[in-house]
Amino acid sequence: MLELLHQVFTDYTLRNVALGSALLGVVGGVLGAFAMLRRQSLLGDVLAHAALPGICLAFILTGSKQPLLLLLGGGLAGWLASLAVLAVLRHTRLPEDSALGVMLSSFFGFGVALLTFIQHSNNANQAGLDQFIFGQAATIVASDVLAFVGLGGVALFTVGLFYKEFKLLSFDPDYAQSLGLPVRGLGTLLTSLTVLAVMVGLQTVGVVLMAAMLIAPAAAARQWTDRLSALIGLAALFGALAGVSGALLSATRDNLPTGPLVILCISAILLVSLFLAPLRGLVWAWLRDRQNRRRIYLERLLLDAHLLHNHAVLTPQTLAQHRRESLSAAERELRMLQAWGWLEASSTGYALTPTGHAKAHELEAAMRVGAKAPGGP
Amino acid sequence: MTAHSTTDAQPPLSVRDLTVVYHEKPVLWDIDWEVPAGRLCAIVGPNGAGKSTLLKAVLGLLPRASGQVWFFGKTLAQARARIAYVPQRGTVDWDFPTSVLDVVMMGLYGRLGWFKRPGAPEREAALRCLEQVSMQALAHRQIAQLSGGQQQRVFLARALAQNADLYFMDEPFAGVDAVTEEAILRVLHQLKQQGKTVVVVHHDLETVRAYFDHLTLLNVQVIASGPMEATFTPENLKRTYGERMTGASLPMAPSG
Numbered sequence: 001m002l003e004l005l006h007q008v009f010t011d012y013t014l015r016n017v018a019l020g021s022a023l024l025g026v027v028g029g030v031l032g033a034f035a036m037l038r039r040q041s042l043l044g045d046v047l048a049h050a051a052l053p054g055i056c057l058a059f060i061l062t063g064s065k066q067p068l069l070l071l072l073g074g075g076l077a078g079w080l081a082s083l084a085v086l087a088v089l090r091h092t093r094l095p096e097d098s099a100l101g102v103m104l105s106s107f108f109g110f111g112v113a114l115l116t117f118i119q120h121s122n123n124a125n126q127a128g129l130d131q132f133i134f135g136q137a138a139t140i141v142a143s144d145v146l147a148f149v150g151l152g153g154v155a156l157f158t159v160g161l162f163y164k165e166f167k168l169l170s171f172d173p174d175y176a177q178s179l180g181l182p183v184r185g186l187g188t189l190l191t192s193l194t195v196l197a198v199m200v201g202l203q204t205v206g207v208v209l210m211a212a213m214l215i216a217p218a219a220a221a222r223q224w225t226d227r228l229s230a231l232i233g234l235a236a237l238f239g240a241l242a243g244v245s246g247a248l249l250s251a252t253r254d255n256l257p258t259g260p261l262v263i264l265c266i267s268a269i270l271l272v273s274l275f276l277a278p279l280r281g282l283v284w285a286w287l288r289d290r291q292n293r294r295r296i297y298l299e300r301l302l303l304d305a306h307l308l309h310n311h312a313v314l315t316p317q318t319l320a321q322h323r324r325e326s327l328s329a330a331e332r333e334l335r336m337l338q339a340w341g342w343l344e345a346s347s348t349g350y351a352l353t354p355t356g357h358a359k360a361h362e363l364e365a366a367m368r369v370g371a372k373a374p375g376g377p
Numbered sequence: 378m379t380a381h382s383t384t385d386a387q388p389p390l391s392v393r394d395l396t397v398v399y400h401e402k403p404v405l406w407d408i409d410w411e412v413p414a415g416r417l418c419a420i421v422g423p424n425g426a427g428k429s430t431l432l433k434a435v436l437g438l439l440p441r442a443s444g445q446v447w448f449f450g451k452t453l454a455q456a457r458a459r460i461a462y463v464p465q466r467g468t469v470d471w472d473f474p475t476s477v478l479d480v481v482m483m484g485l486y487g488r489l490g491w492f493k494r495p496g497a498p499e500r501e502a503a504l505r506c507l508e509q510v511s512m513q514a515l516a517h518r519q520i521a522q523l524s525g526g527q528q529q530r531v532f533l534a535r536a537l538a539q540n541a542d543l544y545f546m547d548e549p550f551a552g553v554d555a556v557t558e559e560a561i562l563r564v565l566h567q568l569k570q571q572g573k574t575v576v577v578v579h580h581d582l583e584t585v586r587a588y589f590d591h592l593t594l595l596n597v598q599v600i601a602s603g604p605m606e607a608t609f610t611p612e613n614l615k616r617t618y619g620e621r622m623t624g625a626s627l628p629m630a631p632s633g
Contacts, residue, residue: 093400
């Protein structure tokens with residue numbers, strides 16, 4: 001591992017790949033956070049796929065494989081596609097998922113058709129264009145990293161500039177418009193910034209996997225925080241972390257592709273977050289749920305015991321009859337209450353301890369007021 | 378009644394010939410409507426009458442097929458700073474990662490202008506507005522933890538932060554608890570005392586007379602509009618809600 005880290009600083013290729021992937025993670029995380037909150041994650045997927053025909057057209061028109069030129073072609077096509085999608089959503093009655101699904105496939109299909117056409121056109125220069133489908137991070141050179149810094153810098157700077165407006169736009173667009181904000185323009189701007197993020201990712205993860213870099217960092221960050229600023233920061237951090245670890249992992253062995261590994265890393269971060277994040281993690285929610293159920297069960301049991309203790313005798317037999325359960329179940333429950341210190345054995349069977357009495361009275365009082373269950377939020 | 382809204386010669390809201398069409402079907406037809414200054418005005422009508430659509434069309438949130446709208450004799454763009462809107466609380470995602478105070482401060486974004494971030498003065502102003510709806514204790518809560526009534530009061534506080542002269546509220550009383558209903562009523566009366574004008578989409582014929590002093594009955598067209606006592610008549614209600622509404626089912630008993 002240390003050797004790998006050392007390589008990042010000395011190995012020219014690895015350094016560029018790691019930097020490029022980290023930049024992609026940061027920019028994708030930040031813009032993806034807004035896309036997620038605006039429920040436009042799939043729009044990011046469409047515009048990433050739509051970059052492929054743009055890349056091919058840029059190559060056909062110029063005959064050049066200059067990376068920046070191809071990225072610009074891809075970005076322009078993605079941008080036009082996103083405008084087209086928004087127009088279709090606004091003006092037709094197609095359901096949103098149908099519209100997005102069909103446009104994604106048609107743009108991508110067009111791209112693959114162009115790619116095949118180029119590959120059979122006897123143009124000796126065409127080799128390597130297909131790397132944009134799944135990405136080929138090893139081709140990233142220092143000038144590409146510089147281009148990423150420029151693209152990503154513009155995107156992040158603009159988000160910082162319009163942070164307050166983007167926040168309101170994402171939360172309540174109608175209200176934003178009632179304040180006089182140009183919501184359509186702001187929405188287009190935010191989508192255009194997503195295009196910049198996609199351009200940063202085209203070489204590293206390619207058009208097919210790009211959506212994951214927009215969705216996963218934000219979705220993972222959401223599990224850990226309830227604040228927008230923290231959500232954006234965490235999404236950027238997770239994205240960068242996945243980018244660097246993906247690059248490092250792919251360097252451990254020959255023939256390990258960087259892009260897919262970056263995606264696997266961010267997926268792992270998302271999985272861990274979904275299960276273990278203290279705020280929303282499934283494991284904690286399950287434990288809290290179980291604890292609540294157990295608490296309510298114990299409280300009901302104590303109230304039953306209290307009732308029998310006050311109006312009859314509390315023995316395994318009477319409890320079993322009262323709760324319509326087996327004698328062995330009643331015996332187990334009485335032992336459970338005893339273990340909690342709420343019951344003690346007496347001459348006639350069982351009796352409530354002072355703590356048990358106090359707890360039972362507290363529960364009864366709470367039920368009379370009709371308030372929330374004691375101990376609840 | 379010293380607020381400058383009452384010294385305007387022009388009414389707070391004047392609508393002429395407003396028509397809104399949705400997929401070739403008119404949802405609002407030829408609306409001529411005027412709201413007098415300093416009143417609490419209710420818009421009432423059956424489901425699908427276009428009540429919310431009317432507010433949105435007036436505020437420019439929906440395209441209009443025809444019609445003109447003036448606020449205090451000016452266009453929407455010119456009068457924007459004097460207008461506040463309380464949308465239906467169901468229109469936003471309450472799981473959005475933000476706090477109560479943050480949402481209320483959004484009411485000040487218009488005044489803050491581009492690029493400026495809200496700071497200490499905005500925080501204090503927002504807290505004062507939360508106090509008016511008895512929500513100051515929950516200022517730092519996540520909005521996901523609020524009850525429906527509390528959500529409604531946050532939206533109300535956000536509009537109060539705008540310090541407008543004309544308020545539009547879409548169904549603020551829908552599905553709220555008694556505490557919230559009382560808080561909204563208190564705010565409505567404060568606004569009236571300050572000479573502000575409030576237009577409220579309302580759904581409850583039982584309470585409309587007690588809460589408001591001006592009434593607009595709407596069913597795609599404006600059926601009747603005027604002072605409460607003159608407008609809340611069995612004939613008008615029947616024309617609004619249709620024949621299925623007989624005299625017996627109308628809440629005509631005098632209310633407090």
